[in-house]
Amino acid sequence: MSVKEWLKERFPIDYEKFVEINENIFIKEPIPLHMKKWLLAMGTTPFILLPMQIITGILLAFYFVPSPEMAYESVRYITEEVQLGFWIRGFHHWGANLMIISIFLHMMRVFFTHAYRKPREINWIVGFILLFLVLTISFTGYSLTYNQLSYWAATVGTNLVKETPLIGGFLVNMLRGGESVTANTLTRFYTLHVWLLPLLITLMIVIHIIVLRVHGISEPEGYDKGYYPFYPSHFNKIIIVTLFLISLISLLTVILPPGLGQPADPMNTPLHIKPEWYFFSVFLFLKLVPIKLGILLIGLIVLIMIFWPFIEPLTSKKEDRRAIINYVLGGTAILILIAFTILETISL
Amino acid sequence: MNNAKIQQWLIGIFSVLLIVSLMIVATVEIKKTREYKPEIDIDKITARCITCHEKENIAVKQIDAWEESEHAVMGIGCFECHEAKDGDFDAQRCPESDFLIARHPTPKDCAECHEQQVAEFANSKHAHQFWLFANADRAVYENPISTRHGCEQCHQVGNIWPDGSVGECDVCHAKHSFDLAVARQPETCGECHIGPDHPHIEIYNESKHGNIFITKGGEWDMGYHTADNEPIPIEAPVCVTCHMDGNEKQPMTHNVSARLAWESQSPWSYRTVWDEENLGSWEVKRERMESICKSCHAPNFIETYLVTADLVNLQYNEIRRMFVYWTKKLTNDSLIDRLKADGKFYSNPVLNGWDEVPELEMYHAWHHEGRRFRHGAEMMGADFTQWHGIWDLQEDMVELIAWAAEHGDKEAEEWVESNHPSKFAPYALYDIPGSAWGIPTKTNTTPFVYKDNKDYWDRIKANVETVYKKGLLAEDQWDLWMKRYENKDHYLGLKYSSDVDSTWNFYKERNALDTKAFKEQAVKLNLPGKSFWERKK
Numbered sequence: 001m002s003v004k005e006w007l008k009e010r011f012p013i014d015y016e017k018f019v020e021i022n023e024n025i026f027i028k029e030p031i032p033l034h035m036k037k038w039l040l041a042m043g044t045t046p047f048i049l050l051p052m053q054i055i056t057g058i059l060l061a062f063y064f065v066p067s068p069e070m071a072y073e074s075v076r077y078i079t080e081e082v083q084l085g086f087w088i089r090g091f092h093h094w095g096a097n098l099m100i101i102s103i104f105l106h107m108m109r110v111f112f113t114h115a116y117r118k119p120r121e122i123n124w125i126v127g128f129i130l131l132f133l134v135l136t137i138s139f140t141g142y143s144l145t146y147n148q149l150s151y152w153a154a155t156v157g158t159n160l161v162k163e164t165p166l167i168g169g170f171l172v173n174m175l176r177g178g179e180s181v182t183a184n185t186l187t188r189f190y191t192l193h194v195w196l197l198p199l200l201i202t203l204m205i206v207i208h209i210i211v212l213r214v215h216g217i218s219e220p221e222g223y224d225k226g227y228y229p230f231y232p233s234h235f236n237k238i239i240i241v242t243l244f245l246i247s248l249i250s251l252l253t254v255i256l257p258p259g260l261g262q263p264a265d266p267m268n269t270p271l272h273i274k275p276e277w278y279f280f281s282v283f284l285f286l287k288l289v290p291i292k293l294g295i296l297l298i299g300l301i302v303l304i305m306i307f308w309p310f311i312e313p314l315t316s317k318k319e320d321r322r323a324i325i326n327y328v329l330g331g332t333a334i335l336i337l338i339a340f341t342i343l344e345t346i347s348l
Numbered sequence: 349m350n351n352a353k354i355q356q357w358l359i360g361i362f363s364v365l366l367i368v369s370l371m372i373v374a375t376v377e378i379k380k381t382r383e384y385k386p387e388i389d390i391d392k393i394t395a396r397c398i399t400c401h402e403k404e405n406i407a408v409k410q411i412d413a414w415e416e417s418e419h420a421v422m423g424i425g426c427f428e429c430h431e432a433k434d435g436d437f438d439a440q441r442c443p444e445s446d447f448l449i450a451r452h453p454t455p456k457d458c459a460e461c462h463e464q465q466v467a468e469f470a471n472s473k474h475a476h477q478f479w480l481f482a483n484a485d486r487a488v489y490e491n492p493i494s495t496r497h498g499c500e501q502c503h504q505v506g507n508i509w510p511d512g513s514v515g516e517c518d519v520c521h522a523k524h525s526f527d528l529a530v531a532r533q534p535e536t537c538g539e540c541h542i543g544p545d546h547p548h549i550e551i552y553n554e555s556k557h558g559n560i561f562i563t564k565g566g567e568w569d570m571g572y573h574t575a576d577n578e579p580i581p582i583e584a585p586v587c588v589t590c591h592m593d594g595n596e597k598q599p600m601t602h603n604v605s606a607r608l609a610w611e612s613q614s615p616w617s618y619r620t621v622w623d624e625e626n627l628g629s630w631e632v633k634r635e636r637m638e639s640i641c642k643s644c645h646a647p648n649f650i651e652t653y654l655v656t657a658d659l660v661n662l663q664y665n666e667i668r669r670m671f672v673y674w675t676k677k678l679t680n681d682s683l684i685d686r687l688k689a690d691g692k693f694y695s696n697p698v699l700n701g702w703d704e705v706p707e708l709e710m711y712h713a714w715h716h717e718g719r720r721f722r723h724g725a726e727m728m729g730a731d732f733t734q735w736h737g738i739w740d741l742q743e744d745m746v747e748l749i750a751w752a753a754e755h756g757d758k759e760a761e762e763w764v765e766s767n768h769p770s771k772f773a774p775y776a777l778y779d780i781p782g783s784a785w786g787i788p789t790k791t792n793t794t795p796f797v798y799k800d801n802k803d804y805w806d807r808i809k810a811n812v813e814t815v816y817k818k819g820l821l822a823e824d825q826w827d828l829w830m831k832r833y834e835n836k837d838h839y840l841g842l843k844y845s846s847d848v849d850s851t852w853n854f855y856k857e858r859n860a861l862d863t864k865a866f867k868e869q870a871v872k873l874n875l876p877g878k879s880f881w882e883r884k885k
Binding site for chain 2: 037039040042093094097100101104105108109112113147149220221222223256257258259260261276277280323327330331334335338341342345
């Protein structure tokens with residue numbers, strides 16, 4: 001009896017049908033010709049990074065202890081004593097950084113090619129939810145290292161949440177488990193980081209991809225029409241990107257490994273405390289305007305961005321004009337993001 | 349340009365912009381996790397000082413040092429330490445500002461914040477210029493300019509300032525970083541505690557403590573605080589660990605005299621009475637030191653080690669008694685003379701004198717060899733107790749007595765002419781059965797005094813008992829000594845001597861081979877070409 005027969009006895013499914021479905025869904029998935037251009041096929045990058053983060057995260061969780069007494073020490077142990085621990089930790093850190101950058105790139109491509117337009121508005125919103133989830137998982141993960149930088153980044157980050165109108169106090173208490181960042185915060189962040197957020201991100205990615213497949217990949221105007229099958233050409237592209245990412249992250253880990261910093265000291269507030277770099281633009285904006293107003297404005301901007309697929313048609317009835325508004329708004333937003341991030345980086 | 353092209357250009361340009369700029373930002377931020385440069389907030393006055401110093405290029409590296417300091421992190425700038433009042437001895441009007449600044453902050457300034465540390469220091473022997481009381485006339489041998497960058501540089505540690513404060517904090521705490529790691533580095537102590545008269549850094553370096561530090565110390569964080577009675581965080585002690593740092597039971601102190609039981613730098617070793625009203629007796633001070641030792645060592649080891657070192661100090665006194673006897677006798681017999689001018693003596697036959705051989709031998713036997721002998725024994729510097737210690741002391745003694753014999757002293761002539769081996773112990777002895785290192789089975793079969801004197805240990809016991817009764821040894825030390833005395837065959841290893849004969853004979857056979865080899869290869873070698881001098885004859 002062959003293995004295939006042995007398996008068929010125990011899993012009596014229509015194997016031929018299974019192969020057919022697999023071929024239709026994956027192998028022969030029609031990929032529009034414009035996806036041959038690298039610049040227009042960046043959405044897979046965060047998707048490739050996710051399993052890498054999960055694998056390295058599981059390995060880190062073998063050693064990490066989420067308590068104020070042990071968190072820093074266990075990160076030090078991972079970095080300095082566990083075999084290849086520095087590489088796993090560096091990979092996880094750089095993987096998180098690249099995931100955020102790649103999501104920005106993907107969003108930019110979607111925005112400039114109008115891929116959020118009807119009937120794909122829902123997927124744009126799902127994508128936005130994914131961005132928030134990824135920022136939250138990065139924020140909670142960064143705080144777990146429990147050094148001075150991360151401890152005070154957690155403090156300043158949760159302080160921003162406190163400014164949310166009406167529910168700010170409740171939210172920050174829920175996040176911190178008390179008045180300030182303590183052992184309760186650490187266990188909450190740990191639970192969010194290793195369990196709830198990865199589950200939500202995976203669910204949202206599944207929804208993101210199902211919606212994508214239901215509608216098919218959007219086909220921007222002005223490109224050659226036609227399709228090619230997912231396998232082998234696009235599949236090879238994914239393999240190349242995967243190998244490139246592994247090499248790039250490994251290189252970054254070796255050249256620029258994340259340090260340990262100084263152990264967190266809740267009694268010693270540094271003169272200059274900052275959140276992680278991906279919040280710099282928001283952080284600087286909030287420093288420039290009164291905090292309550294700033295939070296309201298940020299909330300408004302975020303709402304406009306989330307619901308942009310529904311707002312855009314209201315901006316103009318002419319397609320050309322809408323396109324120009326799209327390019328100008330997108331370009332300006334990116335330039336402001338970059339400028340604010342750099343300004344906050346170089347400021348003391 | 350069609351829409352597709354515009355989109356591609358936009359995506360291309362912004363992709364590059366986003367990737368490059370955000371990767372640079374991520375890199376800068378990750379580097380911060382590896383940098384431990386403290387964040388500092390520079391106040392307006394300090395900013396003015398820094399700007400001007402940088403413009404004029406005056407001591408700019410000190411600004412970097414300050415930026416690394418905990419002072420900088422805590423917001424303590426230039427003026428907090430360098431503020432002066434009109435009439436202060438070091439007040440100076442800064443030429444580029446209206447600031448009246450103190451050129452040299454003194455311990456009085458440091459005490460504004462570090463009151464306890466300055467007070468502890470002022471009560472230590474670091475702050476005590478004892479040589480000015482008893483040895484001021486040594487300056488006849490060394491001219492003043494030589495002492496400026498010699499004696500005075502190190503003894504600045506106990507300087508009495510015009511403002512009445514005592515000491516110089518930056519002798520150990522390098523200005524302006526005041527880095528704890530620098531202060532704790534053995535080389536900081538070794539800036540002064542070095543050389544033939546008190547080679548403490550050399551002793552430390554040759555000790556096991558020093559060896560471990562030299563091997564592994566580069567990886568240790570030496571900038572730790574010990575104020576909270578926390579465990580010693582380093583694997584082996586540096587100087588500061590034993591003399592100043594705290595452990596679980598001992599608080600940290602800036603009084604380096606708080607844990608010393610001897611005045612073993614002095615011409616005679618004596619149990620310290622320094623600041624007894626605050627620091628307690630020598631026994632209390634010894635307990636403090638032992639409490640630090642016990643962080644790493646078993647009590648029995650350190651108690652045995654230290655009582656042995658104590659007996660070395662007492663033995664030194666008996667050796668010194670010989671030198672004092674001879675220089676006094678030679679002075680009384682007018683074979684040597686004291687330096688004298690205007691009715692005042694400038695040398696002392698029992699302390700110093702430099703123009704005659706016995707005086708120099710006596711001086712060296714105290715100030716150089718005598719200290720090395722004692723300090724080596726206290727700090728595990730075997731070579732300094734042995735070759736730079738007792739060996740040199742014995743040489744000094746032989747040379748002194750030989751000089752006396754050459755100059756007609758009958759007693760010295762008799763000593764020189766004597767063939768009896770016990771001539772090299774013309775003083776009373778101390779001893780202890782065995783050592784802290786373990787049980788030796790053969791070592792104690794060789795000393796001449798053991799073989800020549802059946803009552804050796806009874807005589808030694810009488811000496812040790814005498815010093816114990818005089819309070820120079822503590823009760824538990826005497827008990828420890830007696831325990832060893834009563835079991836001396838065990839501690840001396842003599843009862844095991846015959847048990848190890850097979851091992852002993854193995855090495856004896858090897859020794860015979862060695863002896864045979866050097867006789868054949870060297871002693872019996874007879875070259876055919878005789879010496880050129882011999883041919884001349």
